[in-house]
Amino acid sequence: MPKLKVNDIDVEVEEGLTVLQACEKAGVEIPRFCYHEKLSIAGNCRMCLVEMEKSPKPIASCAMPASDGMNIKTNTEFVEKARKGVMEFLLANHPLDCPVCDQGGECDLQDQSMYYGVDKSRFKENKRLVPEKYMGPLIKTQMTRCIHCTRCVRFATEVAGVPELGAIGRGEDMQITTYLEQSMQSELSANVVDLCPVGALTSKPYVFEARPWELKKTETIDVMDAVGSNIRVDTYDWEVKRVLPIINEDINEEWISDKTRYACDGLLHQRLDTPFIKYNKKFEKASWAEVYKIIKSKFENTSKEKICGFVGDLTNMETSYIFKEFFDRTLDIKNYESRPDNRFINTSNREDYIFNSSINGIEESDLIFLVGSNPRYEATILNARIRKSYLNNNTRIFSLNENGDLTYPYESFDGQTQTLKNIFDGAHELSKNILDSKKPMIIIGESFLRLNNAEYLYIKIKEFLSKNNKFLDDWNPLNILTCDASSVGNFDLGLINKETNLLNDLKSNKFEIVYLVGQDNINFNKRDEFVIYQGSHGDKGAEIADIILPGSAYTEQDAHYTNLEGKIQKAYKASYPPGEAKEDWQIINEIAEFMNNRKLFNDKEELESSMFNYLNLQKEKQNKEYKKEFSGELKNEKLKIDIKPYYFSNIIARCSKTMIECNNSKLNLKSTGTEG
Amino acid sequence: MSLRRPAKHQPENFEFSSSSLDAAKKIVSKYPKGKQQSAVMALLYIAQRQNSNWIPLAAMKYIAKFLDMPYIKVYEVATFYTMYNLSPVGKHFIQVCTTTPCMIRGAGKLVEACKEKISENECELSDDKSCSWMEVECLGACVNAPMMQINDEYYEDLDKEKTLKILDKILKGESPKPGSYRGRLNNEPENNRKTLMEYKNA
Numbered sequence: 072m073p074k075l076k077v078n079d080i081d082v083e084v085e086e087g088l089t090v091l092q093a094c095e096k097a098g099v100e101i102p103r104f105c106y107h108e109k110l111s112i113a114g115n116c117r118m119c120l121v122e123m124e125k126s127p128k129p130i131a132s133c134a135m136p137a138s139d140g141m142n143i144k145t146n147t148e149f150v151e152k153a154r155k156g157v158m159e160f161l162l163a164n165h166p167l168d169c170p171v172c173d174q175g176g177e178c179d180l181q182d183q184s185m186y187y188g189v190d191k192s193r194f195k196e197n198k199r200l201v202p203e204k205y206m207g208p209l210i211k212t213q214m215t216r217c218i219h220c221t222r223c224v225r226f227a228t229e230v231a232g233v234p235e236l237g238a239i240g241r242g243e244d245m246q247i248t249t250y251l252e253q254s255m256q257s258e259l260s261a262n263v264v265d266l267c268p269v270g271a272l273t274s275k276p277y278v279f280e281a282r283p284w285e286l287k288k289t290e291t292i293d294v295m296d297a298v299g300s301n302i303r304v305d306t307y308d309w310e311v312k313r314v315l316p317i318i319n320e321d322i323n324e325e326w327i328s329d330k331t332r333y334a335c336d337g338l339l340h341q342r343l344d345t346p347f348i349k350y351n352k353k354f355e356k357a358s359w360a361e362v363y364k365i366i367k368s369k370f371e372n373t374s375k376e377k378i379c380g381f382v383g384d385l386t387n388m389e390t391s392y393i394f395k396e397f398f399d400r401t402l403d404i405k406n407y408e409s410r411p412d413n414r415f416i417n418t419s420n421r422e423d424y425i426f427n428s429s430i431n432g433i434e435e436s437d438l439i440f441l442v443g444s445n446p447r448y449e450a451t452i453l454n455a456r457i458r459k460s461y462l463n464n465n466t467r468i469f470s471l472n473e474n475g476d477l478t479y480p481y482e483s484f485d486g487q488t489q490t491l492k493n494i495f496d497g498a499h500e501l502s503k504n505i506l507d508s509k510k511p512m513i514i515i516g517e518s519f520l521r522l523n524n525a526e527y528l529y530i531k532i533k534e535f536l537s538k539n540n541k542f543l544d545d546w547n548p549l550n551i552l553t554c555d556a557s558s559v560g561n562f563d564l565g566l567i568n569k570e571t572n573l574l575n576d577l578k579s580n581k582f583e584i585v586y587l588v589g590q591d592n593i594n595f596n597k598r599d600e601f602v603i604y605q606g607s608h609g610d611k612g613a614e615i616a617d618i619i620l621p622g623s624a625y626t627e628q629d630a631h632y633t634n635l636e637g638k639i640q641k642a643y644k645a646s647y648p649p650g651e652a653k654e655d656w657q658i659i660n661e662i663a664e665f666m667n668n669r670k671l672f673n674d675k676e677e678l679e680s681s682m683f684n685y686l687n688l689q690k691e692k693q694n695k696e697y698k699k700e701f702s703g704e705l706k707n708e709k710l711k712i713d714i715k716p717y718y719f720s721n722i723i724a725r726c727s728k729t730m731i732e733c734n735n736s737k738l739n740l741k742s743t744g745t746e747g
Numbered sequence: 748m749s750l751r752r753p754a755k756h757q758p759e760n761f762e763f764s765s766s767s768l769d770a771a772k773k774i775v776s777k778y779p780k781g782k783q784q785s786a787v788m789a790l791l792y793i794a795q796r797q798n799s800n801w802i803p804l805a806a807m808k809y810i811a812k813f814l815d816m817p818y819i820k821v822y823e824v825a826t827f828y829t830m831y832n833l834s835p836v837g838k839h840f841i842q843v844c845t846t847t848p849c850m851i852r853g854a855g856k857l858v859e860a861c862k863e864k865i866s867e868n869e870c871e872l873s874d875d876k877s878c879s880w881m882e883v884e885c886l887g888a889c890v891n892a893p894m895m896q897i898n899d900e901y902y903e904d905l906d907k908e909k910t911l912k913i914l915d916k917i918l919k920g921e922s923p924k925p926g927s928y929r930g931r932l933n934n935e936p937e938n939n940r941k942t943l944m945e946y947k948n949a
Contacts, residue, residue: 228817234817234819234820235817235818235819236819237817237819237820237822237823238823239750239822239823239826239827240750240751240826240827241826241827244750246750249819250817250818250819250822251804251822
């Protein structure tokens with residue numbers, strides 16, 4: 072391991088690290104524009120110049136490997152002069168439009184010019200003007216500001232896997248653009264906005280909305296998919312202005328998907344802000360006391376077998392738990408369900424519904440087999456990890472179905488369950504590959520779980536893997552890729568009905584009262600049911616409701632979510648619910664109080680501790696030995712990958728104008744101005 | 748110099764002719780498997796030769812597919828190097844060197860001649876659509892300055908009258924003699940050499 076000196080501090084770094092990283096280890100900050108930890112090294116901005124003993128010229132620390140006996144100086148006059156020179160060149164063509172630039176206040180160039188900028192310019196010539204580029208509905212460009220760090224180009228090529236950005240021309244005329252100015256076809260495209268150290272690429276939906284120092288920043292958890300990316304929600308008063316990623320190396324690294332980032336304008340539209348009652352097919356505003364009264368009398372006058380409840384895809388664990396408690400304790404019936412479709416899931420063993428290898432584990436894997444899953448759209452961030460694994464370890468990737476472009480090459484099969492059976496009978500060429508690999512990963516998607524023979528095949532896969540010793544102490548090759556933020560949490564809480572198939576009963580109109588909490592994805596023909604809908608947005612669920620209880624969205628309540636790996640994370644309240652809307656757990660608690668004169672929980676702390684007690688109890692009750700004997704031949708089915716439209720997968724996204732624009736740009740639709 | 752943009756009117760399709768294809772395959776075979784992208788510059792040049800001295804977007808796409816690389820990467824290369832023409836040039840493509848040595852020796856007069864005979868502006872086709880001219884950086888024949896290049900041939904030691912004569916011939920469809928127009932052999936000194944007299948073959 073090389074030992075070197077940085078400003079007379081001795082540091083020892085690992086082989087292969089750069090001088091810049093060594094400086095960071097010594098606690099010395101180096102200014103930089105082009106260097107980024109997660110991207111390849113370009114070394115073209117020259118801002119990170121440092122002085123090295125015995126070198127007549129300053130060296131670019133980001134590109135220089137640290138080696139033994141180096142003596143680095145970063146605080147000398149020589150270094151300062153070099154950096155000032157670089158800064159002067161960068162500013163020669165950079166416009167002085169900080170007052171009207173969206174990057175103002177969080178601009179690397181602005182910050183660093185406070186230290187290295189010269190207060191007047193010696194550049195008498197005309198400044199360069201670069202025409203703006205079209206990069207899709209999310210990225211606003213102002214290319215005159217570009218300093219050619221090429222972070223965006225490297226991101227698109229390396230992380231996003233869509234090599235559509237590039238630098239054309241040369242010298243002073245170099246310009247960053249997409250190929251022929253088409254929009255960037257990636258679900259990670261907006262990360263280039265964060266990467267851009269200046270205001271060349273800024274956020275189009277957030278343009279001229281607010282200044283960074285005016286915003287209240289809350290670190291919380293994303294619910295657009297089951298990955299549970301860590302995000303920062305920036306609010307101005309009630310309004311959620313933007314969503315940014317925060318670093319969590321175990322989950323989202325530094326990236327978030329476009330849906331996570333830009334569906335937030337859906338939080339402003341179509342909101343339910345007051346209770347509604349339906350009279351003569353028309354909704355009328357009501358007070359909380361009125362609706363509680365009606366709900367109470369309905370529940371009391373209906374036999375309890377005729378009541379059922381469903382929780383939705385964005386519901387947090389506190390709400391799900393109190394919903395369950397409400398059914399168990401107040402109504403005394405177990406008719407609740409969290410699955411929106413008839414899918415197989417074994418909730419008696421936690422390993423059977425989570426992503427066991429973990430997201431970090433993807434990087435260690437040497438073979439990935441996708442069964443009934445399209446991770447690019449179902450878990451975009453996870454897909455970026457698979458791509459990283461492909462790039463770093465040359466991981467081989469297979470898919471049972473043809474999935475289109477996944478941003479990495481993969482081999483696909485015909486999508487028949489017979490093929491799947493052959494593979495896990497050991498009678499297929501892929502079987503050998505799985506056996507040979509040290510850390511294989513089988514990623515099972517929701518489409519697989521919806522098969523008629525899902526249970527049979529699942530057990531087959533599991534048996535094959537355990538028979539061949541693929542379950543190691545530190546490696547579990549079996550992964551379920553859930554798509555909804557609430558899925559794993561709800562399974563942990565046992566919001567699942569094993570005895571009766573509630574969905575089929577609902578579809579054959581067996582119930583009289585249906586209580587939907589944020590559940591908009593159930594399609595059933597409503598006949599005489601009395602539907603109570605509790606949620607944040609007026610969507611499919613509210614449409615069929617008889618009573619609407621306005622709840623809160625994910626940014627408006629403190630709550631827990633469990634991501635697909637089974638990691639429980641807390642989301643914090645960034646804003647507050649609109650109008651008379653209340654937090655979801657509170658509504659259910661108040662209904663219970665109205666009915667029995669007793670609250671289910673005195674406050675949120677009590678609810679939380681009770682929930683964690685329940686979760687810990689469940690953890691001890693795991694049934695590891697899950698087996699079932701099957702007889703007869705497998706009836707062949709075609710596994711169809713059925714994914715929700717990416718930009719409209721949940722109510723918040725469906726209410727977002729930005730998501731509609733993204734969808735249109737993907738379909739190459741031109742806006743006509745008449746779409747409303 | 749400014750950023751060169753692809754021409755507005757682009758042909759729909761481009762494909763290598765059989766001779767270009769052979770040449771392209773030969774070049775690709777020089778690189779190890781998986782590194783075939785290295786052949787991009789040579790292939791762009793082949794495409795330019797085939798397509799009367801300019802590269803349409805369709806050719807860039809074709810080459811990108813040929814070498815299994817993203818479109819933008821080929822586009823980057825084609826816009827970077829000024830010797831790739833991105834818009835149509837004449838069948839006779841005249842490049843006048845205007846870098847310092849030629850400039851001192853009167854390259855400006857050559858440019859004037861081109862303006863008179865061919866077109867008012869650079870990269871514009873002449874009236875009969877057969878010629879176009881442009882100013883270029885050093886072509887490496889400074890000893891014979893001023894000079895210009897027409898397609899593959901160098902015309903050296905020029906002045907305005909000589910240039911006009913050459914251009915006249917070109918416009919008439921004749922092919923004037925390349926080389927020095929002051930009677931020099933290659934770049935040897937005028938009126939015989941004055942040094943290294945004792946060596947016969949120096």
